[in-house]
Amino acid sequence: xNEPAAxxxxxxxxxxxxxxxxxxxxxxxxxxVPNPGQEGFDDAMPKAYVLEMLPYPSGxxxxxxxxxxxxxDAIAHFRRRHGFQVVHPxxxxxxxxxxxxxxxxxxxxxxxxxxxxxxxFKEQFLSWGISIDWSREFATCEPTYxxxxxxxxxxxxxxxxxxxxxxxxxxxxKDQTVLANEQVIxxxxxxxxxxxxxxxxxQWYFRITEYADQLLDDFSILESWPEHVVTMQRNxxxxxxxxxxxxxxxxxxxxxxxxxTRPDTLFGATFFVMxxxxxxxxxxxxxxxxxxxxxxxxxxxxxxxxxDRESEGKDKTGVRIERTVTNPVNGEQIPxxxxxxxxxxxxxxxxxxxxxxxxxxxxxxxxFGLDVRHVVAPAxxxxxxxxxxxxxxxxxxxxxxxxxLDGLTPAEAKSRxxxxxxxxxxxxxxxxxxxxxxxxxxxxxxxxxxxxxHCPSCGMVPVPEDQxxxxxxxxxxxxxxxxxxxxxxxxxxxxxxxxxxxxxxxxTDTMDTFVDSSWYFLRYLDADNxxxxxxxxxxxxxxxxxxxxxxxEHAILHLMYARFFVKALSDQGMLAARxxxxxxxxxxxxxxxxxxxxxxxxxxxxxxxxxxxxxxxxARTYVCFMSPPDRGxxxxxxxxxxxxxxxxxxxxxxxxIAAGAPSAGGDARASADxxxxxxxxxxxxxxxxxxxxxxxxxxxxxxRGFQFNTVIAAVMELVNEIYRVKDELPRDESGxxxxxxxxxxxxxxxFPFAPHLGCEVWSRLEGGxxxxxxxxxxxxxxxxxxxxxxVVQVNGKLRDRIEVGADAPEQxxxxxxxxxxxxxxxxxxxxxxxxxxxxxxxxxxxxx
RNA sequence: GCCGGGGUGGCGGAACUGGCAUACGCGGCCGACUUAAAAUCGGCUGCCCGCGAGGGCUUGUGGGUUCGAAUCCCACCCCCGGCACCA
Numbered sequence: 001x002n003e004p005a006a007x008x009x010x011x012x013x014x015x016x017x018x019x020x021x022x023x024x025x026x027x028x029x030x031x032x033v034p035n036p037g038q039e040g041f042d043d044a045m046p047k048a049y050v051l052e053m054l055p056y057p058s059g060x061x062x063x064x065x066x067x068x069x070x071x072x073d074a075i076a077h078f079r080r081r082h083g084f085q086v087v088h089p090x091x092x093x094x095x096x097x098x099x100x101x102x103x104x105x106x107x108x109x110x111x112x113x114x115x116x117x118x119x120x121f122k123e124q125f126l127s128w129g130i131s132i133d134w135s136r137e138f139a140t141c142e143p144t145y146x147x148x149x150x151x152x153x154x155x156x157x158x159x160x161x162x163x164x165x166x167x168x169x170x171x172x173x174k175d176q177t178v179l180a181n182e183q184v185i186x187x188x189x190x191x192x193x194x195x196x197x198x199x200x201x202x203q204w205y206f207r208i209t210e211y212a213d214q215l216l217d218d219f220s221i222l223e224s225w226p227e228h229v230v231t232m233q234r235n236x237x238x239x240x241x242x243x244x245x246x247x248x249x250x251x252x253x254x255x256x257x258x259x260x261t262r263p264d265t266l267f268g269a270t271f272f273v274m275x276x277x278x279x280x281x282x283x284x285x286x287x288x289x290x291x292x293x294x295x296x297x298x299x300x301x302x303x304x305x306x307x308d309r310e311s312e313g314k315d316k317t318g319v320r321i322e323r324t325v326t327n328p329v330n331g332e333q334i335p336x337x338x339x340x341x342x343x344x345x346x347x348x349x350x351x352x353x354x355x356x357x358x359x360x361x362x363x364x365x366x367x368f369g370l371d372v373r374h375v376v377a378p379a380x381x382x383x384x385x386x387x388x389x390x391x392x393x394x395x396x397x398x399x400x401x402x403x404x405l406d407g408l409t410p411a412e413a414k415s416r417x418x419x420x421x422x423x424x425x426x427x428x429x430x431x432x433x434x435x436x437x438x439x440x441x442x443x444x445x446x447x448x449x450x451x452x453x454h455c456p457s458c459g460m461v462p463v464p465e466d467q468x469x470x471x472x473x474x475x476x477x478x479x480x481x482x483x484x485x486x487x488x489x490x491x492x493x494x495x496x497x498x499x500x501x502x503x504x505x506x507x508t509d510t511m512d513t514f515v516d517s518s519w520y521f522l523r524y525l526d527a528d529n530x531x532x533x534x535x536x537x538x539x540x541x542x543x544x545x546x547x548x549x550x551x552x553e554h555a556i557l558h559l560m561y562a563r564f565f566v567k568a569l570s571d572q573g574m575l576a577a578r579x580x581x582x583x584x585x586x587x588x589x590x591x592x593x594x595x596x597x598x599x600x601x602x603x604x605x606x607x608x609x610x611x612x613x614x615x616x617x618x619a620r621t622y623v624c625f626m627s628p629p630d631r632g633x634x635x636x637x638x639x640x641x642x643x644x645x646x647x648x649x650x651x652x653x654x655x656x657i658a659a660g661a662p663s664a665g666g667d668a669r670a671s672a673d674x675x676x677x678x679x680x681x682x683x684x685x686x687x688x689x690x691x692x693x694x695x696x697x698x699x700x701x702x703x704r705g706f707q708f709n710t711v712i713a714a715v716m717e718l719v720n721e722i723y724r725v726k727d728e729l730p731r732d733e734s735g736x737x738x739x740x741x742x743x744x745x746x747x748x749x750x751f752p753f754a755p756h757l758g759c760e761v762w763s764r765l766e767g768g769x770x771x772x773x774x775x776x777x778x779x780x781x782x783x784x785x786x787x788x789x790x791v792v793q794v795n796g797k798l799r800d801r802i803e804v805g806a807d808a809p810e811q812x813x814x815x816x817x818x819x820x821x822x823x824x825x826x827x828x829x830x831x832x833x834x835x836x837x838x839x840x841x842x843x844x845x846x847x848x
Numbered sequence: 849g850c851c852g853g854g855g856u857g858g859c860g861g862a863a864c865u866g867g868c869a870u871a872c873g874c875g876g877c878c879g880a881c882u883u884a885a886a887a888u889c890g891g892c893u894g895c896c897c898g899c900g901a902g903g904g905c906u907u908g909u910g911g912g913u914u915c916g917a918a919u920c921c922c923a924c925c926c927c928c929g930g931c932a933c934c935a
């Protein structure tokens with residue numbers, strides 16, 4: 001690198017500037033904040049917990065991380081300068097499959113590859129200059145962390161919120177592990193894309209369904225979450241209200257409860273359908289003529305994978321069972337079928353079919369020639385053709401052909417019939433959810449061990465607290481074998497029962513990594529605590545997180561699990577908060593050439609390259625500027641250069657000022673009393689006004705949904721204005737002061753995005769540390785101009801613009817407008833019909 | 849199919865509550881500086897017609913409300929994301 005010659009203008013050199021400030025922040029531990037009770041804690045300050053989703057360390061950080069932490073850091077800085085005590089921590093979601101798969105391929109211990117990656121992440125985070133309180137840092141794979149993950153698991157186990165059960169589960173044949181429902185996408189494994197199959201296995205679950213209603217209700221206590229995320233969770237939970245009605249097979253004395261959202265259509269039920277997996281199916285077909293046909297159908301359904309069943313669409317198949325069941329409301333005997341359009345996972349695995357008013361039942365009935373009986377008709381008395389389906393949500397209908405329900409609306413009919421079912425003991429009102437319990441056990445190595453011992457006589461015994469953590473044993477072979485690789489660690493597996501002392505075995509499953517990330521934000525608050533997962537008083541001070549920032553891809557999984565954890569822990573008195581994240585911001589994905597970045601496409605953008613070439617400030621500012629942050633954007637190299645150019649311009653003008661005449665004085669400070677500014681004239685005044693306009697615009701857009709792209713654009717406009725006027729300003733104190741103020745203001749406003757440059761410029765112009773300065777406030781008086789541009793329209797078309805006094809009366813505006821030559825040309829020969837005046841803005845003359 | 853987001857110059861995007869469409873950035877063109885180039889600085893840059901003054905058109909499409917619509921209403925088309933036989 002060449003040293004610049006003495007007469008060459010100085011160059012913006014982000015590398016040296018950034019290194020210098022980063023060094024200071026590290027040396028002085030600038031971003032560390034004390035907890036309540038600790039030295040330096042200020043009770044008078046409001047708190048703000050700014051949190052980005054913790055990274056999964058794999059390889060090195062990508063641009064998604066750059067965007068995530070740039071957004072979060074901007075928010076953290078903005079809050080600090082508004083007088084908040086801001087906690088802004090960082091950690092690593094360090095257990096998980098990618099590290100383990102890497103180990104299977106290379107033999108490298110997942111711990112080693114993970115820590116190597118963590119080293120790279122941290123190094124880059126430091127090089128980005130994000131304002132993290134590093135004293136709170138941890139990785140979820142550290143025994144000092146997962147000790148408490150296990151401890152929390154045992155708390156939930158103690159309350160019956162963690163349980164073990166044998167049930168059909170999603171199994172990924174490639175990863176050789178079970179998957180949560182949420183990890184199955186279109187019937188395929190979320191991680192590797194392999195088709196998922198069903199297996200009956202004994203697995204661990206969290207009873208998240210117990211919190212289904214709270215998860216729904218508490219959306220109301222969130223301050224600001226994106227509507228679509230709330231909707232996605234709502235749909236996922238899938239609460240529906242209806243009734244349970246019992247259909248009885250008299251011959252066998254078997255009761256079949258069904259769930260229906262339409263008990264008002266019970267009289268229209270003309271057949272009954274069971275799922276192929278229904279446990280009572282065998283008893284139903286035993287001894288009937290076509291039992292073998294049914295068995296063949298069930299076997300076929302079992303062979304077809306879930307995705308198969310779904311991809312074949314709505315083409316209905318099924319087999320009739322030679323039995324009938326009794327409709328509880330009219331005693332009618334209706335035929336029974338087995339069909340795979342009825343799912344065992346939802347409701348009771350059996351349904352009453354009302355073909356007249358349900359699309360799916362109608363299709364099945366049409367195929368099998370079954371009765372279609374209308375029990376709902378349009379209120380206006382219009383006819384629905386016999387044998388046609390009439391599916392409607394409308395309330396403008398009446399019940400027919402249903403005895404005592406006739407003439408009622410569906411809503412009335414529902415409560416009437418539910419009351420009757422209840423009084424007869426044949427059903428009751430019921431609520432059903434799509435949400436299933438959270439399957440958390442994994443037959444994999446690189447995860448948090450489940451702290452349970454299986455004893456032949458005592459059953460499942462929690463590992464005593466003082467023996468936590470149950471540390472991951474060392475093993476030779478990570479390859480999945482259909483059971484946990486931990487089984488191979490014989491010495492570790494075989495233990496004495498903590499309860500009776502007999503020979504027993506450890507649980508060899510590990511936890512889903514989503515368990516680790518469901519409470520990490522609590523551990524940040526009290527990361528060094530050796531006595532507890534976290535201290536309640538400390539958690540109560542900081543929680544809930546005031547701002548959470550991350551990708552939408554976690555809209556359901558992580559965000560719902562974390563909500564569940566907080567509720568469950570809160571119910572055990574561990575903290576007051578009922579929700580983890582009061583405000584959520586979801587960032588859009590960055591693409592390259594319009595495509596998702598991937599190694600196989602070779603279009604991955606490495607932030608490190610750009611940080612090396614243009615500096616962290618340019619890279620950070622660019623990701624905030626490229627598009628509104630909640631939307632995606634395409635990474636364009638020229639765009640980074642453009643931002644770099646802008647920052648260079650700001651640096652150069654500051655350098656010019658600092659190198660020139662000594663500062664016009666300390667009272668040029670952005671935050672100081674600005675009365676001198678109001679006396680400015682000419683270009684000085686114009687420049688000062690632009691600076692105040694930028695303060696106002698940047699502050700408002702920052703608060704209005706984090707519209708960082710326009711915040712940065714406003715600062716760009718200010719810098720452009722500085723360049724436009726800087727050589728024309730009066731060569732006296734007023735001109736110098738105006739220039740000084742405008743430049744320092746630009747540095748102050750760009751600081752949340754380009755903190756190094758902001759601090760550098762500020763310290764050279766004003767002295768002192770910018771992060772200790774309050775966020776600037778616009779002087780309302782400087783926002784009002786003396787003159788405004790009056791827009792003159794004729795018939796709504798723009799014809800002229802006239803500079804007028806800002807407070808000119810309407811009459812004067814009209815006269816000025818009519819007097820305009822350009823306007824005259826369009827009025828000529830026409831009759832004025834109407835004149836509209838919007839003071840300070842526009843005049844519209846309507847002619848005929 | 850249902851739910852959500854979106855459609856504005858060559859490109860990313862801006863436009864607050866119905867009032868100057870295209871801020872800011874990229875790209876392009878022209879000029880200054882330079883032996884030259886880079887860097888930098890300045891100017892121009894929605895489309896069409898016109899030598900020009902000027903005029904016309906333009907926010908996915910078609911209609912409507914209004915003095916005035918990117919913005920509000922109705923119908924439709926396209927793109928992206930989520931859910932999808934959930935009884």
